[in-house]
Amino acid sequence: MKFLRKIFDNAHAKLNKSEKTKKLFPLVDSVDTLMFTPNHTTKGGAHIRDGIDLKRTMMFVIIALIPCLLFGMYNVGLQHDLANASVEWSGIDQFLFGLMKVLPLVIVSYGVGLGVEFIFAIKNGHAVQEGFLVSGMLIPLIMPIDTPLWMLAVAVVFGVVIGKEVFGGTGMNILNVALTTRAFLFFAHPTSMSGNNVWISGFKELKDSPNMLADGISGATPLGDLASFAQDQPAYSSLGGFMQDGHSFVEAMWGLYPGSIGESSVFPIMLGAIFLLLTGIASWRVMASFFAGGLVMALILNQFAGENAYMQLPAIHQLMYGGFLFGMVFMITDPVTAAQTTKGKFFYGFLAGFLGILIRVVNPAYPEGVMLAILIANVFAPLIDHMVISTNIKRRLKRVKIA
Amino acid sequence: MSKSIKIRKGLDIRIKGDANRSSIEAPLSSTYAIKPTDFHGLIPKILKRVGDQVKAGTPIFQDKYRESIKYVSPVSGKIQEIKRGAKRKILEVIIEADKVISYEAGSPVDVASLDREKAKEVLLASGLWPFIKMRPIDVVANYTDTPKSIFISGFDSSPLAPDYDYLLYTRDKEFQAGVDILNKLTDGNINLQLRAKGGADAAFTQAKKVVTNKVSGPHPAGNVGPQIHQIDPINKGEVIWTVNAQDVAIIGRYLLTGQYNASKLVALTGSEATNRKYYKVIIGAKASDVLNGNCNTDNVRYISGNILTGSQIEADGYIGFYDSQITVIPEGNEYKFFLTKGWLGLGFNKLSNNSAYPSKMLGPKKFDVDTNLNGEERAFVVTGEYEKVFPFDIYPVHLIKSVMINDIDSMEKLGIYEVAPEDFALCEFVCTSKINSQEIVRQGLDVIHKECM
Numbered sequence: 135m136k137f138l139r140k141i142f143d144n145a146h147a148k149l150n151k152s153e154k155t156k157k158l159f160p161l162v163d164s165v166d167t168l169m170f171t172p173n174h175t176t177k178g179g180a181h182i183r184d185g186i187d188l189k190r191t192m193m194f195v196i197i198a199l200i201p202c203l204l205f206g207m208y209n210v211g212l213q214h215d216l217a218n219a220s221v222e223w224s225g226i227d228q229f230l231f232g233l234m235k236v237l238p239l240v241i242v243s244y245g246v247g248l249g250v251e252f253i254f255a256i257k258n259g260h261a262v263q264e265g266f267l268v269s270g271m272l273i274p275l276i277m278p279i280d281t282p283l284w285m286l287a288v289a290v291v292f293g294v295v296i297g298k299e300v301f302g303g304t305g306m307n308i309l310n311v312a313l314t315t316r317a318f319l320f321f322a323h324p325t326s327m328s329g330n331n332v333w334i335s336g337f338k339e340l341k342d343s344p345n346m347l348a349d350g351i352s353g354a355t356p357l358g359d360l361a362s363f364a365q366d367q368p369a370y371s372s373l374g375g376f377m378q379d380g381h382s383f384v385e386a387m388w389g390l391y392p393g394s395i396g397e398s399s400v401f402p403i404m405l406g407a408i409f410l411l412l413t414g415i416a417s418w419r420v421m422a423s424f425f426a427g428g429l430v431m432a433l434i435l436n437q438f439a440g441e442n443a444y445m446q447l448p449a450i451h452q453l454m455y456g457g458f459l460f461g462m463v464f465m466i467t468d469p470v471t472a473a474q475t476t477k478g479k480f481f482y483g484f485l486a487g488f489l490g491i492l493i494r495v496v497n498p499a500y501p502e503g504v505m506l507a508i509l510i511a512n513v514f515a516p517l518i519d520h521m522v523i524s525t526n527i528k529r530r531l532k533r534v535k536i537a
Numbered sequence: 538m539s540k541s542i543k544i545r546k547g548l549d550i551r552i553k554g555d556a557n558r559s560s561i562e563a564p565l566s567s568t569y570a571i572k573p574t575d576f577h578g579l580i581p582k583i584l585k586r587v588g589d590q591v592k593a594g595t596p597i598f599q600d601k602y603r604e605s606i607k608y609v610s611p612v613s614g615k616i617q618e619i620k621r622g623a624k625r626k627i628l629e630v631i632i633e634a635d636k637v638i639s640y641e642a643g644s645p646v647d648v649a650s651l652d653r654e655k656a657k658e659v660l661l662a663s664g665l666w667p668f669i670k671m672r673p674i675d676v677v678a679n680y681t682d683t684p685k686s687i688f689i690s691g692f693d694s695s696p697l698a699p700d701y702d703y704l705l706y707t708r709d710k711e712f713q714a715g716v717d718i719l720n721k722l723t724d725g726n727i728n729l730q731l732r733a734k735g736g737a738d739a740a741f742t743q744a745k746k747v748v749t750n751k752v753s754g755p756h757p758a759g760n761v762g763p764q765i766h767q768i769d770p771i772n773k774g775e776v777i778w779t780v781n782a783q784d785v786a787i788i789g790r791y792l793l794t795g796q797y798n799a800s801k802l803v804a805l806t807g808s809e810a811t812n813r814k815y816y817k818v819i820i821g822a823k824a825s826d827v828l829n830g831n832c833n834t835d836n837v838r839y840i841s842g843n844i845l846t847g848s849q850i851e852a853d854g855y856i857g858f859y860d861s862q863i864t865v866i867p868e869g870n871e872y873k874f875f876l877t878k879g880w881l882g883l884g885f886n887k888l889s890n891n892s893a894y895p896s897k898m899l900g901p902k903k904f905d906v907d908t909n910l911n912g913e914e915r916a917f918v919v920t921g922e923y924e925k926v927f928p929f930d931i932y933p934v935h936l937i938k939s940v941m942i943n944d945i946d947s948m949e950k951l952g953i954y955e956v957a958p959e960d961f962a963l964c965e966f967v968c969t970s971k972i973n974s975q976e977i978v979r980q981g982l983d984v985i986h987k988e989c990m
Contacts, residue, residue, distance in 0.1 A: 135874040167913060170872040171879035174910040179975040180965040181844045181866065182552075185887030185894050187912025188969055189880045191919060194893055263915060305916030305970070414892035417921060474920040475932060523932055527950045530930075534772040 265304030275396030427487025544754030594797030609664030869909025
């Protein structure tokens with residue numbers, strides 16, 4: 135690795151020669167610190183430091199996302215194959231098709247996001263911080279597969295600038311960057327982000343050429359189907375019909391149906407969850423309370439279901455559809471936007487899970503209830519912390535009166 | 538009322554290089570130094586000039602604003618140099634030692650006959666006062682205060698810490714005399730904390746007029762901070778004094794003999810030290826007396842004190858006033874390729890409190906550590922990690938943030954009166970964002986000291 139080290143040392147030396155090139159220092163430094171843990175030593179204070187750093191923490195989240203990414207690629211190909219009557223593919227073909235569709239989204243997300251980060255890094259004169267490494271991977275995974283690349287690019291710029299940099303960069307943001315990006319698209323370009331036409335790659339073209347579209351394919355996600363119970367022409371006549379048609383517990387577990395790229399299958403999400411919990415990167419408190427919040431809301435809805443088929447949906451199924459579990463493992467656990475106090479984390483997770491299912495079911499126009507609920511919880515997180523800390527302060531003041 | 542307390546949060550850092558329980562009389566140094574920088578916030582007023590003759594116990598400088606607090610020479614000899622740094626700040630007063638130490642004339646003190654004011658006078662005049670520190674702020678105590686209690690920790694739980702039972706071995710009478718005079722200074726208890734498990738030296742177990750509390754749990758169980766927090770927490774306006782156990786014996790020795798005899802044991806520890814033993818030195822001794830021939834010298838860091846709170850010294854530097862330990866560890870000033878030894882390696886040899894490294898699962902393995910930062914400073918991102926090693930009913934990150942924005946009101950509410958920088962040492966160690974929390978807490982305490990006390 136000595137030759138690599140030499141390259142960086144030379145680059146640093148050259149940059150330092152003139153004032154103009156010095157500004158580019160953060161660029162080279164960012165790549166350098168990615169390849170090498172720098173030779174910085176402790177100055178005063180504790181003379182030794184833990185091996186952990188932000189790069190490793192962030193990279194572990196990306197590793198946890200890989201199963202979702204790979205599954206998403208396969209599922210994109212599979213859904214296209216199912217919908218397209220004119221092709222007959224093997225599993226590998228399906229995966230390769232998905233790869234070709236998903237990869238541009240990932241590249242645009244990282245390219246645009248890191249580009250913005252670099253600009254701010256040069257402007258502020260610090261190295262690029264690691265926050266976007268995770269956001270850049272999360273963003274494509276929560277997009278419908280047919281999201282136009284320009285739209286994604288605009289949304290990423292919005293997410294990074296308004297969601298994060300205006301607050302001061304990594305660690306300072308109030309709202310989850312990936313969800314801010316998605317919320318921007320959801321409200322700015324609703325036709326590309328919801329409905330029944332965006333979840334299968336190339337679905338619109340297939341729909342326009344009647345011979346190509348396979349029979350019985352509506353392009354709807356499970357939540358779309360469920361939401362249609364509230365409409366005049368529901369996709370299924372009863373909840374039982376919905377459950378029998380590819381939505382049993384096991385089938386929901388594998389999640390081979392249309393949806394955002396990384397969110398539809400429970401199995402890879404659980405792999406990621408186990409990895410994040412074992413490595414201690416994600417907070418089990420937030421995850422568990424989010425799950426509990428969703429479960430409680432789903433059970434409450436079951437009690438008041440009456441004739442409403444969506445509300446009759448068994449609680450466990452309710453949690454397996456849509457972005458709930460993906461949000462539980464990768465979104466709500468973002469430590470920057472979550473509550474920071476140990477007790478606060480329980481309230482925070484519960485609130486988000488509870489609201490997520492409520493919004494989704496009670497207002498069928500928002501199947502993305504989980505996204506909105508997490509953003510609401512983000513906003514409430516500082517308030518939750520404030521309450522928890524206030525009790526701590528009061529406890530300390532009480533001590534004085536007793537004494 | 539003795540108490541039994543359990544520290545649940547904390548971390549025992551397992552690293553190589555603890556000292557054997559055997560001691561050597563280190564040769565008498567040619568020079569000694571008293572460093573005003575060992576006493577945080579002190580502005581010294583020099584009383585002697587270069588070339589003046591001093592005896593052991595002769596005041597060489599005093600606190601500019603609290604003139605009764607004298608800082609005395611640990612040995613007899615000639616003032617060789619007054620070393621100054623930026624803005625002419627005094628860094629070290631170096632004394633060239635005589636071959637045989639002569640002491641300021643004094644006589645044994647009958648502690649029982651003293652009242653509080655007399656006891657203070659004895660301690661102030663003899664130069665023993667700086668051994669007494671106060672909480673809050675963690676600086677040399679104010680002689681105008683009356684503390685609600687005094688805390689002595691009977692063990693040190695920090696990494697590679699010297700064994701206090703060994704330091705105090707056969708020092709029973711000296712320790713008792715020290716305790717006796719401390720008893721004069723407070724209406725409350727002298728709290729002595731010992732480990733719940735295992736025996737302690739007779740100096741501790743036989744001590745009278747103390748309240749002995751048992752403490753169990755990982756580091757920082759041996760720090761007075763968490764002990765005070767559990768036993769007699771400090772509220773705004775209250776003061777508690779603390780004295781290091783070995784320093785209690787030095788105070789006692791003066792009372793018994795009338796001589797300022799500041800000899801003590803210092804442990805040489807750390808993976809780069811080869812002859813890891815206890816060395817008998819006098820306060821202010823040159824580190825090289827202990828280090829020479831006893832450690833590797835190639836690219837190492839010398840620390841007076843332990844690796845969490847100690848201060849870096851040069852090889853020809855002097856041991857800190859309060860320190861009973863010298864640690865020598867390798868410097869980590871090298872680049873590490875990310876996949877092998879760097880941030881994304883498997884990391885079986887990386888010490889970490891984070892499950893993202895396998896080190897926690899490796900059982901009682903002891904690690905080699907160096908001074909590499911293992912990353913770069915960032916904003917706070919990860920939450921909950923400070924809380925795992927911080928045994929206070931205080932929100933550490935919020936307290937640090939209140940200091941960062943210099944919000945005195947919040948600092949007070951969040952409990953700054955109860956903490957000292959050393960209490961944040963483990964937080965600093967585990968921090969993913971590499972934030973220097975001890976330094977920040979010190980800044981906060983300085984502000985509080987200036988504005989509120």
